[in-house]
Amino acid sequence: MLDKIGIAKRIAKEVQDGDYVNLGIGIPTLVANYVRDDIEVEFQSENGVLGMGPFPFDGEEDADIINAGKQTITTLPGASFFDSAMSFSMIRGQHVDLTILGAMEVAENGDIANWKIPGKMVKGMGGAMDLVASAENIIVAMMHTNRAGESKLLKRCSLPLTGVGCVKKIVTNLAVIEVTDKGFKLLERAPGVSVEEIEKATEGHLIIEGDIPEMDI
Numbered sequence: 001m002l003d004k005i006g007i008a009k010r011i012a013k014e015v016q017d018g019d020y021v022n023l024g025i026g027i028p029t030l031v032a033n034y035v036r037d038d039i040e041v042e043f044q045s046e047n048g049v050l051g052m053g054p055f056p057f058d059g060e061e062d063a064d065i066i067n068a069g070k071q072t073i074t075t076l077p078g079a080s081f082f083d084s085a086m087s088f089s090m091i092r093g094q095h096v097d098l099t100i101l102g103a104m105e106v107a108e109n110g111d112i113a114n115w116k117i118p119g120k121m122v123k124g125m126g127g128a129m130d131l132v133a134s135a136e137n138i139i140v141a142m143m144h145t146n147r148a149g150e151s152k153l154l155k156r157c158s159l160p161l162t163g164v165g166c167v168k169k170i171v172t173n174l175a176v177i178e179v180t181d182k183g184f185k186l187l188e189r190a191p192g193v194s195v196e197e198i199e200k201a202t203e204g205h206l207i208i209e210g211d212i213p214e215m216d217i
Contacts, residue, residue: 002173002190002217007141009034009217011100011171014139015041022046022091022131024101024114025069027141029055031100044096046127048087051079068126091130099135101128103142103167105157108183108204110167112140113159132163144172144201151203153177153184174198176215183207188215 008030017039043052053074061072103114176188183205
């Protein structure tokens with residue numbers, strides 16, 4: 001089973017040379033720490049940064065340089081800063097190749113719910129709705145079940161949707177799963193996790209074909 005860092009390391013393997021990538025709040029922000037050194041990637045943050053680097057070491061933080069989650073970040077040579085209007089022009093203009101987001105729920109048809117739980121105070125959906133409507137490739141980083149042990153990979157989302165039919169791939173603490181037109185397709189197992197455990201933790205239709213390999217982290 002993976003922890004949050006393990007999920008981020010596995011997702012980092014999905015990042016390709018030359019990609020422009022937006023990282024959502026939570027687990028996705030860790031991905032920048034684990035991208036291969038031999039590729040060039042531009043990380044974009046909707047608060048107006050292009051060229052984010054890994055998180056700073058303790059004592060080297062600059063409180064004026066933050067990501068959309070208000071965490072201190074580093075910037076790489078050539079990084080630029082701009083206003084929110086420019087940032088969302090980049091997103092809505094489909095200049096972001098890959099979006100990596102957290103989620104509360106994902107449905108087997110690729111719907112995602114990640115911004116609101118009814119009855120709980122929220123500041124708003126942030127840039128999530130723009131991101132899922134604009135990016136060609138959307139990967140979700142999430143825990144497979146909630147704290148009560150209930151599946152978060154569902155037949156249908158029960159929470160208000162952020163986007164419809166947009167998620168391409170999901171990496172959880174248990175598995176790597178592709179979203180297909182026939183449901184969730186199991187691609188990889190987390191170390192020490194059986195196919196049966198993944199089946200039990202998945203409410204939506206799970207497609208299992210052949211031997212499922214263990215993740216290489």
